Structures are given as structure tokens and as C-alpha cells.
Amino acid sequence: MNHGEINKEVTERLKQIYAPYFDSEYLDQNLEVPRIYTDNVQKLDVGDLYSLSRALSNTESWTKMFDDEFLERRDANQLTKNDKLFLVIGEWGSHHEFLLCCDKSSEDFAKIFDFNDAHPWCGHHNEVEWADFREFLKEDFKIDLE
Structure with a gap:
């Protein structure tokens, strides 16, 4: 499977995970897994990063674990800037947990956040953030992408 197909498959699976929370039009317009992530994560040997399948399963678990407050805000039409689409890509x-913003409508698109026993949907604040996957790898793991 080539990089484009992998990215498309991950994006489609993420759409299924977020379908109970966002309408399909919003997902079609805004959900995008940054290619720099899907093109490189499988080539890396970094214990703190999940495989693509584990990232998806952990995203589904974390989304379900933290969805109560989100659903209350959504149903009251009071979503916040943190009520966006994320992929849980690793832990330490x-x-x-390391969360990658996959929501093109957000000013945080493609950024990676470190949340300590928390999730953005719960109004928690991240401890650290990186501009993108390249910066994350360089600053946290001393890995330079080609």
C-alpha cells in the first residue's frame, strides 16, 4: 500500500470513529490526517509512538472515555475551540498522551499536544505543544525527517 492509500485508509477509519460526534459534512470538509505523520510513523522506531492501528484504537477509546462533556456542549450548541478532531499518536x-490535531478548521491543525491524564474535550490544557510532526520528532526524539 502506498503512502496516499495509507493516509486515505487512516482518514476513513478516523471518520468512522468521529461519526457519532460530528456530522458527515463537517468530517468531509475538515478531517485530514497530516501526510507528514502517516508517511513517516511506520518507518520510525520510537517506543513512545503508536502504530497506526493502535493510534486509531486508542483514539476511539479516549474519545468514548471523554465524550460526556463534549456531547453536552454539542447538544447545547456551545462547542469550544478544543472540540475538534484529534488522533492519539503516542504516550510517555x-x-x-500525544494528540495530533486533524481538524483543518482549527488554528491548531497539524500541531501535536501532550496532555497529562486529560483530553482537550474536557477543557483541560496541554502541557507542551509542537508546531507539527517534524518539530515534535526533532525536539522530543532528536530525529530529523529527510
């Missing part, structure tokens, strides 16, 4: 230490 005790309860730190």
Missing part, C-alpha cells in the same frame, strides 16, 4: 510516562 504515566498518563501522558
